[in-house]
Amino acid sequence: MFRPFTKVLCLVLPCSLAAQADVLTAGGEASDPSGTVSFSVGQVAAGAFAGTGGSVQEGVQQPYVDLSTSTPEGHPVQARLWPNPATGFLVIELSALPGPDLEYQVFDEAGRQLLSGPVSGPRTTLPIDRLAPGAHLMVLLEQGTVVGSIPFIKTP
Numbered sequence: 001m002f003r004p005f006t007k008v009l010c011l012v013l014p015c016s017l018a019a020q021a022d023v024l025t026a027g028g029e030a031s032d033p034s035g036t037v038s039f040s041v042g043q044v045a046a047g048a049f050a051g052t053g054g055s056v057q058e059g060v061q062q063p064y065v066d067l068s069t070s071t072p073e074g075h076p077v078q079a080r081l082w083p084n085p086a087t088g089f090l091v092i093e094l095s096a097l098p099g100p101d102l103e104y105q106v107f108d109e110a111g112r113q114l115l116s117g118p119v120s121g122p123r124t125t126l127p128i129d130r131l132a133p134g135a136h137l138m139v140l141l142e143q144g145t146v147v148g149s150i151p152f153i154k155t156p
Helices: 004-016
Strands: 022-032 036-043 049-052 053-060 079-082 087-096 101-110 114-119 122-126 134-142 143-154
Touching: 053 101, 079 143, 101 122
Parallel strands: none
Antiparallel strands: 022 036, 049 053, 079 087, 087 122, 101 114, 101 134, 134 143
16 A cells, blocks of 8 residues: 555656647757757747746747847946846936936847937837847947947847
């Protein structure tokens, strides 16, 4: 006769072994002399949830972006951009009060400018619900000189 703990363990263990399993439409592996990458296409079920405390994404395919810029930066500004990934809004949070000429510009991966405007205080909220999902770059400028750039991801 099994003890109750053993019965519970036999019921729960198979559920925890499939925690990161999902059905994908395609996938594979690509390699060249510089390295190897595994990929998967077509996650069937995914979701993103946002609240006042932050946001979370479920699923096995998590977006990751590594955007680099070749623009030299002037006097850097300490800024934070959240939530990242974002769905409907972004908050630019500065560690100090911005100067009167501080502004932001948002670019897509092709380098097209999508949004721009002034940074009005230590915390500025931007509506981004009209942006297409994908990787974007927020650039902060002071008197036309780049003082910061922060990549972010817009989710559906």
